[in-house]
Amino acid sequence: MTTVLTRRPGLARLRAARQPLYLACLGFVVLVVLAALLAPWLAPGDPNTVDLGNVLAGPSADHLLGVDAAGRDTLSRLLLGARTSLIGPLGVVVFATLAGVAVGVAAGWRGGWLDSVLSRSTELVFAFPGMLLAILIVTVYGEGLLAPVLALAIAYLPYVSRLTRSLVLAERERPYVAAYQVQGHSSLQICLRHVIPNIAPVVLAQSTINFGYALIDLAGLSYLGLGVPALTPDWGRMVFDGQTAIQRGYPLSALLPCLVIVLTVVAFNVVGERWADQVARRDR
Amino acid sequence: MTRTLDIRNLCLRLPDTARPVLDGVDLHIAAGETVALVGESGSGKSLTARTVLRLLPKGAETEGAVEVAGENVLALDPQQLRALRTGRVAMIFQDPRAAINPLRRVGDFLTESVRLTGAMSEPDATRRAAELLTAVGLDASVLRRHPGQLSGGMLQRVMIAAALMGDPVLLLADEPTTALDVTSQAEVVALIGELKERFDTGLLFVTHDLGLAAAISDRVYVMYAGRIVETGPAATLFTDPRHPYTLALLAATPRLAAPGGRLAAIDGQPPDLRHELTGCSFAPRCRFATQLCTTQAPEPHSAPGAPGHLAACHHSDRLEESAADA
Amino acid sequence: MSFARFAVRRLLEMAATLLGASFVIFGAMYLAPGDPASFLLSGRSASPAALAEINTQYHLQDPFFVRYFRWLGQVLHGDFGRSIEYRTGVSKLLADRLPSTLLLVAMALVLVVVVGLALGWIGAVRGGATDSTILVATTVAVGTPSFVAAILLQGLFSVRLGWFPTSGTGQGFGDMIRHLILPAIALALYLIGMLARVTRAAMLEQLDSEHVAVARSRGVPERQVIWRHVFRNACGTVLTTGGLIVSTLIICTVLVESAFSIGGIGQLLELATTTKDFPTVQAISLFIVGLFMTVNLIIDLLFPLVDPTVTLGARRSTA
Numbered sequence: 001m002t003t004v005l006t007r008r009p010g011l012a013r014l015r016a017a018r019q020p021l022y023l024a025c026l027g028f029v030v031l032v033v034l035a036a037l038l039a040p041w042l043a044p045g046d047p048n049t050v051d052l053g054n055v056l057a058g059p060s061a062d063h064l065l066g067v068d069a070a071g072r073d074t075l076s077r078l079l080l081g082a083r084t085s086l087i088g089p090l091g092v093v094v095f096a097t098l099a100g101v102a103v104g105v106a107a108g109w110r111g112g113w114l115d116s117v118l119s120r121s122t123e124l125v126f127a128f129p130g131m132l133l134a135i136l137i138v139t140v141y142g143e144g145l146l147a148p149v150l151a152l153a154i155a156y157l158p159y160v161s162r163l164t165r166s167l168v169l170a171e172r173e174r175p176y177v178a179a180y181q182v183q184g185h186s187s188l189q190i191c192l193r194h195v196i197p198n199i200a201p202v203v204l205a206q207s208t209i210n211f212g213y214a215l216i217d218l219a220g221l222s223y224l225g226l227g228v229p230a231l232t233p234d235w236g237r238m239v240f241d242g243q244t245a246i247q248r249g250y251p252l253s254a255l256l257p258c259l260v261i262v263l264t265v266v267a268f269n270v271v272g273e274r275w276a277d278q279v280a281r282r283d284r
Numbered sequence: 285m286t287r288t289l290d291i292r293n294l295c296l297r298l299p300d301t302a303r304p305v306l307d308g309v310d311l312h313i314a315a316g317e318t319v320a321l322v323g324e325s326g327s328g329k330s331l332t333a334r335t336v337l338r339l340l341p342k343g344a345e346t347e348g349a350v351e352v353a354g355e356n357v358l359a360l361d362p363q364q365l366r367a368l369r370t371g372r373v374a375m376i377f378q379d380p381r382a383a384i385n386p387l388r389r390v391g392d393f394l395t396e397s398v399r400l401t402g403a404m405s406e407p408d409a410t411r412r413a414a415e416l417l418t419a420v421g422l423d424a425s426v427l428r429r430h431p432g433q434l435s436g437g438m439l440q441r442v443m444i445a446a447a448l449m450g451d452p453v454l455l456l457a458d459e460p461t462t463a464l465d466v467t468s469q470a471e472v473v474a475l476i477g478e479l480k481e482r483f484d485t486g487l488l489f490v491t492h493d494l495g496l497a498a499a500i501s502d503r504v505y506v507m508y509a510g511r512i513v514e515t516g517p518a519a520t521l522f523t524d525p526r527h528p529y530t531l532a533l534l535a536a537t538p539r540l541a542a543p544g545g546r547l548a549a550i551d552g553q554p555p556d557l558r559h560e561l562t563g564c565s566f567a568p569r570c571r572f573a574t575q576l577c578t579t580q581a582p583e584p585h586s587a588p589g590a591p592g593h594l595a596a597c598h599h600s601d602r603l604e605e606s607a608a609d610a
Numbered sequence: 611m612s613f614a615r616f617a618v619r620r621l622l623e624m625a626a627t628l629l630g631a632s633f634v635i636f637g638a639m640y641l642a643p644g645d646p647a648s649f650l651l652s653g654r655s656a657s658p659a660a661l662a663e664i665n666t667q668y669h670l671q672d673p674f675f676v677r678y679f680r681w682l683g684q685v686l687h688g689d690f691g692r693s694i695e696y697r698t699g700v701s702k703l704l705a706d707r708l709p710s711t712l713l714l715v716a717m718a719l720v721l722v723v724v725v726g727l728a729l730g731w732i733g734a735v736r737g738g739a740t741d742s743t744i745l746v747a748t749t750v751a752v753g754t755p756s757f758v759a760a761i762l763l764q765g766l767f768s769v770r771l772g773w774f775p776t777s778g779t780g781q782g783f784g785d786m787i788r789h790l791i792l793p794a795i796a797l798a799l800y801l802i803g804m805l806a807r808v809t810r811a812a813m814l815e816q817l818d819s820e821h822v823a824v825a826r827s828r829g830v831p832e833r834q835v836i837w838r839h840v841f842r843n844a845c846g847t848v849l850t851t852g853g854l855i856v857s858t859l860i861i862c863t864v865l866v867e868s869a870f871s872i873g874g875i876g877q878l879l880e881l882a883t884t885t886k887d888f889p890t891v892q893a894i895s896l897f898i899v900g901l902f903m904t905v906n907l908i909i910d911l912l913f914p915l916v917d918p919t920v921t922l923g924a925r926r927s928t929a
Contacts, residue, residue, distance in 0.1 A: 120630075128634075135895075140638055219755055220864075223865060254761055265753035269749065387919065430919070
C-alpha cells in the first residue's frame with residue numbers, strides 16, 4: 001500500500017530497483033552481439049565440416065560443446081548461427097520501427113482521413129499473427145530469410161505505429177509545439193527535430209522488446225524449415241536438427257541452441273522493459 | 285472521561301528515510317469535539333489520520349500509542365482492527381472519485397463493510413444506507429447508480445454516508461473538500477458539521493486551509509515536517525500565533541477581509557526525508573532562528589495564562605513582541 | 611449509443627476487416643513470381659492435362675476480381691476448394707484434423723487461464739520472495755518459444771523419464787488426453803507467462819489505488835478486498851488479451867504439432883506450406899483470422915459488462 005508514498009515527490013526515487021538482473025541481461029546482449037560479429041574468428045572450425053567419427057559425441061578438446069547428429073561442431077554452429085539468428089530480427093525491427101514511426105507520426109500529426117485509413121489498415125494487420133503472415137508469404141515466395149523478415153516486419157509495424165501515434169497525439173498537445181508553430185516552423189521540421197527525438201526512447205524500448213519476439217518467430221520458422229536455407233547454421237534450425245538426437249537420448253546438440261534462444265530472448269525482453277520503465281518513470 | 289482519540293508520542297518510520305515521518309505526535313480529541321489538523325502537503329497530517337485506522341504504508345514502523353476510546357489501535361489483532369474500522373472510526377477521503385470503486389454500485393459500496401463483516405444483515409444494511417443517503421441530501425435511487433454517474437459533490441456525500449454506516453464515535457476527514465469545486469466545498473463542510481452534531485461523533489478535520497480550520501473546529505493542531513509545532517483553541521491560535529510557522533502560514537493565506545494586502549510566501553523547502561534533522565525542523569526557513577534552534581529541538585510549552593495553547597518554539601515570546609511591533 | 615447499435619456496428623466492422631483479410635489471403639497467391647498456374651503446380655508434374663485442369667478449376671482465364679468473388683462465394687458456402695497435394699476437398703481435410711487441434715487448444719487454454727491467472731494473482735497479492743520467483747519464472751516463460759518448450763518437455767518427460775508418449779494422438783479420449791498433455795503445456799507456456807504478467811501488473815495497479823485503501827479502512831476483510839476490488843477491477847485489462855491468446859494458441863500449433871507429430875490443423879498448415887498446397891494454406895489462414903476476430907468481437911461485446919465505466923466501443927484491443 002504505497003498510496004501515501006506515490007503522491008510524495010521526494011519518495012518516488014527511493015524505491016529500490018532490481019539492478020543485478022538488468023545488468024546481467026545487458027551483459028548477455030552485448031556478449032551475443034559480439035559473438036555474432038566476431039563469429040568467423042571465434043569459431044573453432046567450419047560449421048558445416050562433417051566429422052563422422054564423432055557423431056553425437058559429448059564435449060571434448062576438439063569439440064568444446066560436442067558434435068551434432070550429422071557430425072558437425074556445435075560450438076561453431078552456435079557462433080555462426082548467432083549471425084543468421086540475430087540479423088533476421090534486426091531486419092524486422094529496423095524496418096518495422098522506421099515504417100511504423102513514419103506511419104504513426106503521419107496518422108497522429110495529420111489526423112483526419114489519413115488517420116482513419118491507417119487505423120483501419122492497422123486493424124487488418126492485427127488480425128494476422130506474425131507467424132501466419134510469414135507462412136503465407138513463404139508459401140508464395142519459397143524459403144529464404146528475406147520473405148519472412150518482410151512479412152514479420154509488416155506484422156510488427158502496427159505495434160510500433162499505434163504506439164507512435166498515441167505518443168505523437170500526446171506530444172502535439174504540449175505547449176512547445178504551438179510555440180514553434182507560431183514562430184513559423186514547418187510541421188515536418190517540428191516532427192523531425194522535436195517530436196521524434198522526444199518519443200524515441202519509448203519507441204526504442206518497444207523495439208528492443210519486439211526484437212525478442214521477432215527472434216522467437218523467425219527461429220520457429222527456421223525450425224519448420226521455412227526460414228534460412230537448410231545448410232546455413234541457425235539456432236532454430238539447430239533445434240530441429242537436434243530433435244532426432246534428443247529422441248535417441250543425446251540431448252546436448254538440441255539443448256544448447258534451445259538454451260541460447262531462451263537466454264537471448266529473455267535478455268532482450270528484460271533490457272527493453274527496463275528501458276520502458278525508466279522512460280515511464282522519467283515522464284511521471 | 286476517556287478521550288475519543290488520544291495520540292501520545294506517535295513516531296512513524298518508513299524504510300529508506302533518514303528521519304521519522306511522524307516524530308512524537310501528541311494529539312487528542314474529547315468526545316464530540318472538532319479538531320483541525322493543518323499543515324502543508326507532506327507534513328504528515330494525512331498519515332497521522334490514517335494511522336488512527338492503522339492504514340499504514342508498507343514497511344512502516346510505529347512507536348507510541350494511538351488510543352480510540354481507551355483502546356490502543358496499534359496493538360489490536362486483525363479481528364479487533366476490523367471491528368474498529370467497521371464501527372467506531374470512519375474516514376472521509378480526499379478524492380471521492382478515487383476512493384470509491386468505479387465498477388461497483390453505490391449501494392454495494394455503502395453496505396459492503398457492514399455486510400461482509402456480518403455486522404448487519406443485507407436488508408438492514410440497505411435500509412440504513414437509504415436513510416443515510418437521505419440524511420446527506422441524496423435519495424435512495426442513488427443506491428443503484430454507478431459512481432461514474434454522480435458528480436464529485438454527490439460522491440463526497442455518498443462517502444460521508446458510508447462513513448456513518450457503522451455509527452462511529454470518531455470521524456476522520458482527510459481534506460474532504462480539496463477535490464471538489466467551490467460550491468460543493470461549502471455544502472460538504474456544512475454537511476459534515478451538521479451530521480457530526482446529529483450523530484454526536486468526534487471529528488478530526490485534516491486540511492491545509494487555515495480559514496476552514498478556524499471556521500469549523502474547536503481546537504487546531506499545526507503540523508510541520510512530522511511534528512506538532514503548535515496547538516491551541518481555534519479562537520486564539522490564529523489571532524495570537526506562538527510559532528513562526530503558524531505566523532508564516534497566516535501571512536501566506538489570502539484574506540477576503542483585507543484585499544490588496546501582500547502575501548508572504550515561505551522561503552525554502554520543507555526538510556528532505558532523506559536527511560537527518562537536528563534541532564527545530566523549521567529553523568532553516570525561520571526568520572527568528574538562532575544558534576540554539578539548529579542544535580536543540582524545542583519542547584512544546586504553554587503560553588502564559590493559556591495552558592491549552594502550546595507551541596514548540598524557543599522564541600515564542602519574541603514572536604509576540606514582533607507581532608506587537610507590526 | 612445503445613448496445614444493439616454498438617453490436618451491429620462492431621459486427622459490420624468485423625465483416626469489413628474480414629473481407630479485407632480474405633482479399634489479402636486470396637491475393638497473396640498472385641504475388642508469386644511467374645504465372646499462377648505454374649505456382650499452384652510448383653514441384654508437381656506440370657503435364658498439359660494437369661495445367662488445363664488447374665486452369666478450369668481456378669478459372670484462371672477470368673479477371674482477378676471475378677475469381678476473387680467466386681472464391682469468396684464458395685468460401686461462404688463452406689467450400690474451400692480442392693487440396694492440390696491431397697486431391698480431396700480442403701473442407702474435409704480440415705474437418706478430419708480439427709478435433710485433435712481443438713482438444714489441444716482447449717487443454718492449453720485451460721492451462722493458460724488457470725495457471726496464468728493464479729500465478730499473476732499470487733505474485734501480486736503475496737509479494738516478496740514469492741513474487742520475485744514468479745516474476746523470474748514468467749520472464750523465462752515469455753522468452754521460451756513453444757517449439758523449444760516442446761523439445762525440452764519431450765526430451766525430459768518422454769525420452770528420459772518415459773512418463774508420456776513422444777508423439778501421436780493416441781486412441782480413445784483418455785489416451786488422447788495423455789498424448790496431448792505435453793504438447794498442451796508447450797503450447798501454453800509462453801501465454802501462461804504473458805497472462806500472469808498482465809494479471810499481476812493489473813492487480814498491482816489496483817492494489818495501489820485509493821479505493822482499495824478505502825475498502826480496507828472500512829474493515830472489509832482482506833480476501834474480499836482482493837476479490838471484489840482488486841481482481842474484479844483487473845478483469846477488464848486481463849480480458850483484452852483474449853483475442854491474442856486464442857490466435858497465438860492456434861498459430862503455435864504449427865510448431866507444437868510438428869514437434870509431437872500430431873495430425874492436426876497446425877501440422878496440416880506446415881505440410882501445406884512446404885508442399886505449396888495453396889488452397890489449404892488459404893483455408894487455414896482464413897480460419898485463424900476469422901477465429902481471432904470472432905473472439906475479439908465477443909470480448910468487445912462482453913466488455914461493458916465487465917467495466918461499466920467505459921463508453922461502448924472506446925476499448926481498443928491490445929492484441
